[in-house]
Amino acid sequence: MSYHIYSAEAVILKRWDVGEADTLFSFFTKDFGRIDAKAQGVRYLKSKLRYHLSGFSFVRVSFVETSGDCWRLVDAEEYENLDDIKTNGGKKRSILKVFSLLERLIQGQESDTELWEEVRGFLIFLENNKLDAKDLEDFTISTALNIMAHLGYIDKKKCSNPIMAIQQALEQSQL
Structure with a gap:
């Protein structure tokens, strides 16, 4: 066979x-x-x-x-x-948060080139830039917001408080 x-x-x-x-x-x-x-x-x-x-x-x-x-x-x-990420604990935690979100929100197999480019851009940006803790947290939240908006969990245009919007969307999705 x-x-x-x-x-x-x-x-x-x-x-x-x-x-x-x-x-x-x-x-x-x-x-x-x-x-x-x-x-x-x-x-x-x-x-x-x-x-x-x-x-x-x-x-x-x-x-x-x-x-x-x-x-x-x-x-x-x-x-x-991505060698720089492997040696930077803050960047590792940031990636694990985004990957955990993807693991929870993406169900099933479906090609999504735009989402792939968002994730790829996130990883390449982290690899090539030095960020302090606050900038890293902001960038991670921004990426999570973009992912959730792309998947239809959040209306990004109506979002004034990103952290609150992410928490509410996760609670409503029951994931």
Whole structure:
């Protein structure tokens, strides 16, 4: 039986260790939206995928469809490493907040190029700019607001207090 191999640019939103050596990844991709894919044996030292799936980077992933909602990861290649983010605790926390929001709000698989560009721009900006704590917090809130507005949770034009709007939208969505 042959399988069709799908490929896409992605960022890793979340990862869970499963069993002895497998890992389940939640990716946000340019072409497929959010997908969950299982990487078999990726935690073994001999795994060829292991070093390309460390997080805080852009990766090209290839996967095949399996039964159920999960995909099987068959290849990954890190093509843009975000080294400055990996060494900056404030930037890491900022990214984890945005990725957690994406994980909660994006349900199902649907291509969304505009949202991909928003997330990509957020990561590239953080990588290339030095921000103090206040600017980093403001930028994170602004990005979260843009994501929620894009997904239809907030009317950005009517929003005078971004933090309050984000909290209300999350409460109303019951996520």
